[in-house]
Amino acid sequence: MSLTKIEDLPTVYDAKETEESIYKFWEENEFFKADAKSPKKPYSIVIPPPNVTGVLHMGHALDETLQDILVRYHRMSGYETLWVPGTDHAGLATQNVVEKQLMKEGLTRNDLGREKFLERTWKWTNDHKSAILDQMKRLGASFDRSRERFTFDKGCSEAVKEVFVTLYNKGLIYKGAYIVNWCPRCQSAISDVETEYETEQGHLWEISYPLKGESGAIIVATTRPETIFGDVAIAVHPSDHKYSELIGKTVVIPLTGREIPIIADEYVDKTFGTGAVKITPAHDPNDFEVGKRHGFNPIWVIDEKGCMKACGEVPSNLHGLDRYEARKQIIKMLEDNHSLLRVKEHEHNVGKCQRCGTTIEPLLSEQWFVKMKPLAEEAIKAVKDGRIKFIPERWEKNYLGWMENIRDWCISRQIWWGHQIPAYYHKTTGEMVVAKENPDPENYVQETDCLDTWFSSGLWPFSTMGFPNAETDDYKKFYPTSTLVTGFDIIFFWVARMITMGLEFTGKAPFSTVYIHGLIRDEKGQKMSKSKGNTIDPVVIIDKYGCDALRFTMTSLCTYGGQDIKISDERFEYGRNFANKIWNASRFVLMNLDGVDNNDIDFSNLTIADKWILDKLNSVAKEVNTNIENYRIGETAHTLYDFFWNSYCDWYVEIAKVQLQDSSLKLNTQRVLRYVLDMSLRLLHPIMPHITERVWQLIPKQTEFKAIMLADYPVFKNSLEFPAEAREMELVFETIKSLRNVRQSFNIPMSLNFNIIIHASADEKPVFEAIENYIKRMARVEGISYAEVSDVPAKKSATAVVSASKIVIPLENLIDFNAEIARQEKKLNKLQTERKSLEGRVNNPKFAANAPAELIKQTKERIDEILVQENAINDFIATLKA
RNA sequence: GGGUGUUUAGCUCAGUUGGUAGAGCGUCUCCCUUACAAGGAGAGGGUCGGGGGUUCAAGUCCCUCAACACCCACCA
Numbered sequence: 001m002s003l004t005k006i007e008d009l010p011t012v013y014d015a016k017e018t019e020e021s022i023y024k025f026w027e028e029n030e031f032f033k034a035d036a037k038s039p040k041k042p043y044s045i046v047i048p049p050p051n052v053t054g055v056l057h058m059g060h061a062l063d064e065t066l067q068d069i070l071v072r073y074h075r076m077s078g079y080e081t082l083w084v085p086g087t088d089h090a091g092l093a094t095q096n097v098v099e100k101q102l103m104k105e106g107l108t109r110n111d112l113g114r115e116k117f118l119e120r121t122w123k124w125t126n127d128h129k130s131a132i133l134d135q136m137k138r139l140g141a142s143f144d145r146s147r148e149r150f151t152f153d154k155g156c157s158e159a160v161k162e163v164f165v166t167l168y169n170k171g172l173i174y175k176g177a178y179i180v181n182w183c184p185r186c187q188s189a190i191s192d193v194e195t196e197y198e199t200e201q202g203h204l205w206e207i208s209y210p211l212k213g214e215s216g217a218i219i220v221a222t223t224r225p226e227t228i229f230g231d232v233a234i235a236v237h238p239s240d241h242k243y244s245e246l247i248g249k250t251v252v253i254p255l256t257g258r259e260i261p262i263i264a265d266e267y268v269d270k271t272f273g274t275g276a277v278k279i280t281p282a283h284d285p286n287d288f289e290v291g292k293r294h295g296f297n298p299i300w301v302i303d304e305k306g307c308m309k310a311c312g313e314v315p316s317n318l319h320g321l322d323r324y325e326a327r328k329q330i331i332k333m334l335e336d337n338h339s340l341l342r343v344k345e346h347e348h349n350v351g352k353c354q355r356c357g358t359t360i361e362p363l364l365s366e367q368w369f370v371k372m373k374p375l376a377e378e379a380i381k382a383v384k385d386g387r388i389k390f391i392p393e394r395w396e397k398n399y400l401g402w403m404e405n406i407r408d409w410c411i412s413r414q415i416w417w418g419h420q421i422p423a424y425y426h427k428t429t430g431e432m433v434v435a436k437e438n439p440d441p442e443n444y445v446q447e448t449d450c451l452d453t454w455f456s457s458g459l460w461p462f463s464t465m466g467f468p469n470a471e472t473d474d475y476k477k478f479y480p481t482s483t484l485v486t487g488f489d490i491i492f493f494w495v496a497r498m499i500t501m502g503l504e505f506t507g508k509a510p511f512s513t514v515y516i517h518g519l520i521r522d523e524k525g526q527k528m529s530k531s532k533g534n535t536i537d538p539v540v541i542i543d544k545y546g547c548d549a550l551r552f553t554m555t556s557l558c559t560y561g562g563q564d565i566k567i568s569d570e571r572f573e574y575g576r577n578f579a580n581k582i583w584n585a586s587r588f589v590l591m592n593l594d595g596v597d598n599n600d601i602d603f604s605n606l607t608i609a610d611k612w613i614l615d616k617l618n619s620v621a622k623e624v625n626t627n628i629e630n631y632r633i634g635e636t637a638h639t640l641y642d643f644f645w646n647s648y649c650d651w652y653v654e655i656a657k658v659q660l661q662d663s664s665l666k667l668n669t670q671r672v673l674r675y676v677l678d679m680s681l682r683l684l685h686p687i688m689p690h691i692t693e694r695v696w697q698l699i700p701k702q703t704e705f706k707a708i709m710l711a712d713y714p715v716f717k718n719s720l721e722f723p724a725e726a727r728e729m730e731l732v733f734e735t736i737k738s739l740r741n742v743r744q745s746f747n748i749p750m751s752l753n754f755n756i757i758i759h760a761s762a763d764e765k766p767v768f769e770a771i772e773n774y775i776k777r778m779a780r781v782e783g784i785s786y787a788e789v790s791d792v793p794a795k796k797s798a799t800a801v802v803s804a805s806k807i808v809i810p811l812e813n814l815i816d817f818n819a820e821i822a823r824q825e826k827k828l829n830k831l832q833t834e835r836k837s838l839e840g841r842v843n844n845p846k847f848a849a850n851a852p853a854e855l856i857k858q859t860k861e862r863i864d865e866i867l868v869q870e871n872a873i874n875d876f877i878a879t880l881k882a
Numbered sequence: 883g884g885g886u887g888u889u890u891a892g893c894u895c896a897g898u899u900g901g902u903a904g905a906g907c908g909u910c911u912c913c914c915u916u917a918c919a920a921g922g923a924g925a926g927g928g929u930c931g932g933g934g935g936u937u938c939a940a941g942u943c944c945c946u947c948a949a950c951a952c953c954c955a956c957c958a
């Protein structure tokens with residue numbers, strides 16, 4: 001890196017310039033590359049692969065930042081760290097994109113045919129495959145691009161085939177006809193988790209089915225009258241007296257006249273609708289079960305496009321009609337026929353395709369399923385026995401609840417873009433073979449269905465490490481992975497399946513911790529979505545505020561409970577301002593390091609301020625390590641912000657300005673300034689990688705590290721503990737603060753330096769003497785003299801009680817003495833209130849009996865302290881009034 | 883119907899073994915004090931959703947009610 005002259009550094013931090021050059025510096029030096037042969041202990045994360053069709057959004061920004069923080073922290077903490085990047089082929093999503101392109105050309109995928117369509121989709125994919133990962137570079141992501149993977153690459157295909165064939169051979173994958181969620185737009189089955197329910201205002205139609213051969217009818221309530229042609233029976237509850245006479249009789253379907261029986265089934269709810277249900281096994285999951293129980297053959301009346309089927313069961317005028325159009329027509333026909341008795345408003349939930357929002361059609365069809373129950377057992381156990389831990393813990397319950405009631409997973413999709421199911425059918429006999437390769441391409445054709453895209457993502461933690469080959473260096477070194485970072489919205493889609501598959505195929509939990517963070521929402525708490533137009537583009541934020549500002553702001557908003565995060569554009573000013581603070585404080589330090597040597601701090605020549613900041617830094621290092629280890633990332637950000645801004649900048653740097661004037665202290669002060677800056681930057685680096693690297697490269701020092709990202713992460717050290725001095729510094733702060741308060745209260749201009757008299761207690765006097773220079777400079781004090789605590793303070797003075805001492809500021813005619821009396825009385829009041837409350841406690845015998853001795857001691861000490869201060873204030877007031 | 887989360891300063895939210903509340907922004911004063919006005923100094927502001935309980939002591943634990951958000955299930 002080129003070392004810019006300190007004096008040339010701009011006074012405003014230039015994020016753009018910094019981020020570009022710094023990221024390039026890391027990449028060119030291959031600092032992100034992990035070494036599978038390293039003797040260091042491993043830490044690994046696999047990225048939740050973003051869709052190839054995806055564009056970087058705030059959710060990624062948060063997810064990737066958190067991963068990068070963990071990765072950078074562990075890298076600096078001595079782990080051989082690997083972060084595997086990659087993308088997901090996103091079956092349906094990608095297919096839709098390419099189909100849309102074709103549509104513009106007036107083509108459909110069928111015009112091209114499977115092979116040509118795949119060729120085209122591959123081309124599109126190859127053009128876009130890495131775009132989103134390139135965008136993630138803007139986030140500072142330190143993933144190892146040399147290991148970039150794709151869920152549809154060769155290795156992943158191998159893994160998919162291995163897993164599919166094995167599960168099939170174990171009887172855990174089966175093919176069968178079941179009701180699935182069918183998306184008429186995507187023209188494919190989708191899984192249960194891909195179906196989202198929305199409450200809609202609909203209707204409940206009551207339709208009369210006349211009895212065959214006698215008068216009377218049974219009235220059935222339905223929300224979907226268009227399915228009546230697929231009815232195979234009317235069901236009533238066996239114990240429903242209303243209908244007991246009718247069970248076993250035959251009714252006639254209105255409009256077509258087909259005859260169906262009335263049956264009894266426990267499934268029916270006597271209290272809902274009319275208590276009689278039409279049974280349509282081909283188009284309703286519950287009806288399918290009922291139909292199966294009673295041995296009915298399903299009748300299809302709606303096709304894959306959501307249109308009425310052109311079959312004998314459906315009146316010919318409805319053939320090919322869209323389901324909703326057909327519904328209208330049927331209502332009319334039923335009305336004309338006097339079969340429609342009543343229409344009621346009815347609120348109900350309607351399933352929608354997660355991807356396109358189309359109302360799903362429950363459709364009986366032949367699909368492939370994974371038998372989940374047996375697989376789930378181990379996945380439940382692994383979480384229960386702690387092999388896998390969820391952070392925050394409450395998601396465990398969520399996960400377990402789902403796993404314990406898991407249903408089979410429909411994995412086949414009627415699409416072309418994806419892992420084609422490795423099943424082969426004999427061209428003439430139809431015999432099916434499931435195998436990794438076609439046993440005989442002459443005579444066998446492959447199953448046309450593809451797998452759910454989550455099938456391959458479910459293998460991600462080990463397919464990226466070389467599986468099915470368990471002997472690769474990466475697999476041996478980095479599998480199982482350490483932490484999985486993701487949002488709660490894909491626990492079922494992805495996390496649960498990785499756990500299941502990982503345990504089944506590698507015998508190990510694919511990761512030990514699942515760190516679940518909240519979702520990013522807009523300032524009103526609404527989900528961000530393109531359709532709502534409330535999205536915030538991370539790239540825009542980075543351009544405007546800088547990547548580190550984005551990262552810091554988001555990180556600071558993360559809570560341990562994983563609450564959702566509300567953001568708005570202006571929020572990022574927080575991070576930007578902090579970055580600028582770091583920049584300017586660093587500039588100050590760098591500008592004041594002239595003549596400094598390469599030696600470490602001389603511990604025999606430390607001032608109490610030096611000791612205080614070192615002690616503080618030390619405890620911050622301890623806290624930060626603990627917090628990161630425990631996924632308290634937000635607290636980490638707050639701790640570092642507070643330390644750097646409030647302790648280092650506001651106090652230590654100001655004090656250092658005093659010490660730098662003293663030739664006996666200058667050199668060591670420079671070393672302390674440099675050391676604390678260095679360590680602060682290291683502590684901050686995982687959260688704000690660019691600015692810390694940039695500044696760190698400018699610090700003149702001897703170090704074996706080429707970059708801050710490779711430097712040791714600061715940890716707690718006994719040698720940096722100075723508890724006594726840290727406490728003494730409180731006197732400095734209190735003194736200066738109260739003097740500033742006096743100045744403000746009486747509008748004394750900064751230009752006017754006043755003298756003070758310190759009525760110091762015996763044990764505090766030496767401390768005051770040691771800190772005289774700080775007080776003088778930071779509170780603008782001209783001269784300091786001393787008196788006994790017991791001495792009567794001068795008249796016409798403002799006063800401040802600090803600890804056991806009092807500070808008197810003779811101000812002659814400068815202040816309004818009535819105002820000063822009021823000020824003192826207010827303070828007195830506050831103290832008295834506190835004392836009374838404390839005394840009440842101490843005088844309570846139960847408190848004395850039950851409270852810890854240490855607390856009782858502290859309380860008593862505080863009371864004594866207050867009494868001393870109260871007396872002092874009373875003295876002042878008396879003097880003023882005299 | 884089942885479950886989870888939220889309710890703390892004007893706004894957005896922190897607050898890990900129970901010991902009388904914090905930050906950022908905003909507000910009010912003052913200040914361009916040679917790192918930083920994206921800054922510095924000072925100030926004001928809360929009966930921690932309501933009610934009850936346990937305890938010497940509750941924002942923190944228990945019960946209950948209310949409002950809001952989300953998840954799961956899905957009765958035609």
